[in-house]
Amino acid sequence: MEKLVGNLLYGQSGGPTTVINASAYGVITEALKKNDIIEEVYVMKHGIQGALNEEFFHIGSQDKDQIELLKHSPGSAFGSVRYKMPSFKEDETDYIRLLYIFRKYNIKYFLFNGGNDSMDTCHKIAEYMKHVEFDIRVIGIPKTIDNDLPFTDHTPGFGSAAKYIANTMQEVAYDMLAYPKGKVTIVEIMGRHAGWLTAAASLASITGYGPDLIYLPEVPFSIEKFKSDVRRVYGESRQCLVAVSEGLVNEEGILIGSSSGLKDAFGHFQLGGVSSKLSTILNSEMRISSRTIELGTTQRAASHLQSLTDVNEAIEVGKKAVQYAIKGEHGIMVTIIRKDSDDYKVKFGKHPLDEIANIERTIPASMINEDGNGVTQEFIDYALPLIEGENTPLFENGMQRFSKFEK
Numbered sequence: 074m075e076k077l078v079g080n081l082l083y084g085q086s087g088g089p090t091t092v093i094n095a096s097a098y099g100v101i102t103e104a105l106k107k108n109d110i111i112e113e114v115y116v117m118k119h120g121i122q123g124a125l126n127e128e129f130f131h132i133g134s135q136d137k138d139q140i141e142l143l144k145h146s147p148g149s150a151f152g153s154v155r156y157k158m159p160s161f162k163e164d165e166t167d168y169i170r171l172l173y174i175f176r177k178y179n180i181k182y183f184l185f186n187g188g189n190d191s192m193d194t195c196h197k198i199a200e201y202m203k204h205v206e207f208d209i210r211v212i213g214i215p216k217t218i219d220n221d222l223p224f225t226d227h228t229p230g231f232g233s234a235a236k237y238i239a240n241t242m243q244e245v246a247y248d249m250l251a252y253p254k255g256k257v258t259i260v261e262i263m264g265r266h267a268g269w270l271t272a273a274a275s276l277a278s279i280t281g282y283g284p285d286l287i288y289l290p291e292v293p294f295s296i297e298k299f300k301s302d303v304r305r306v307y308g309e310s311r312q313c314l315v316a317v318s319e320g321l322v323n324e325e326g327i328l329i330g331s332s333s334g335l336k337d338a339f340g341h342f343q344l345g346g347v348s349s350k351l352s353t354i355l356n357s358e359m360r361i362s363s364r365t366i367e368l369g370t371t372q373r374a375a376s377h378l379q380s381l382t383d384v385n386e387a388i389e390v391g392k393k394a395v396q397y398a399i400k401g402e403h404g405i406m407v408t409i410i411r412k413d414s415d416d417y418k419v420k421f422g423k424h425p426l427d428e429i430a431n432i433e434r435t436i437p438a439s440m441i442n443e444d445g446n447g448v449t450q451e452f453i454d455y456a457l458p459l460i461e462g463e464n465t466p467l468f469e470n471g472m473q474r475f476s477k478f479e480k
Contacts, residue, residue: 079181090230099391232383381462
């Protein structure tokens, strides 16, 4: 195949993770090595919005120190966005603008880093560029703490978030042992339809200090059963640590927690309030003292507890995206494939974007216990390798060092 010489444009989209910048590191370092094919490296400011607004970071070897810091920086170093592009068959405006930008900057490689909605955007752009016969390679790079992208064993971002959640649950459980008579502590964890993050709380149990009860959105939630479960556990130990997903729904599919009624650009309700509602029930109906903890954005921003496995894999999917693009791949997402071996090993593959966009992968029933209030050993075996290793933070004056790029 004839070499496609031109420039590369990379962007980040959706909710940040502690390792999305590690994927940026992988993309940038690999692209800079291929300077006989990739002449310039540009990064969008605030994702696809930056492309439409012609706002870019121009990255080169002069940014070496800041590039290295990407491996230790949480959030989205170049800015993210939640912007829903319509189908080009409905409204071609954004696509015509992108085509103009791609031609103006000689963009031949477009790499987009994100989750479900981002892969939808990536797919739409890939299809349009094919439709207008513009010679460009569009590649999706997986990212989401929710771990809900299909056709990949797991997603970069999940391992570090799981590590933070498991260690935080362990710390909370140990703190609860301070008093002879304790409380019911309800910890609310991110997860709209998929409970991978909430299930990760179970990893704390391998130390002996984990949650007593875990409730996932995959299982219809019964308040009466919840009260019965808490009554049993609290009656036995005068303590009870509960992990709940923010996306819990009852048998009618109605959210358990309160919602502001606000939606994001993709039509998703802003969640939150499950722990508060359940705590109120315990306090008022059962006369059991309880408290709540909402982990919030700390789950995706705790760079001091990055999983080294997660960081290394995030870097690798970024590198693979560049390699696939140069080889001529278009309209695919990089995937992680777990090898069938006693030791944890992975390889990297690819899958068509049109089979990935807008599909959520939930926890299989085999990973949830029969009572619907915990997980099985299968989940532990699946998730434990993903939190292994530490990416030691870089400190200066007692504070972590993060990357900072100038336009």
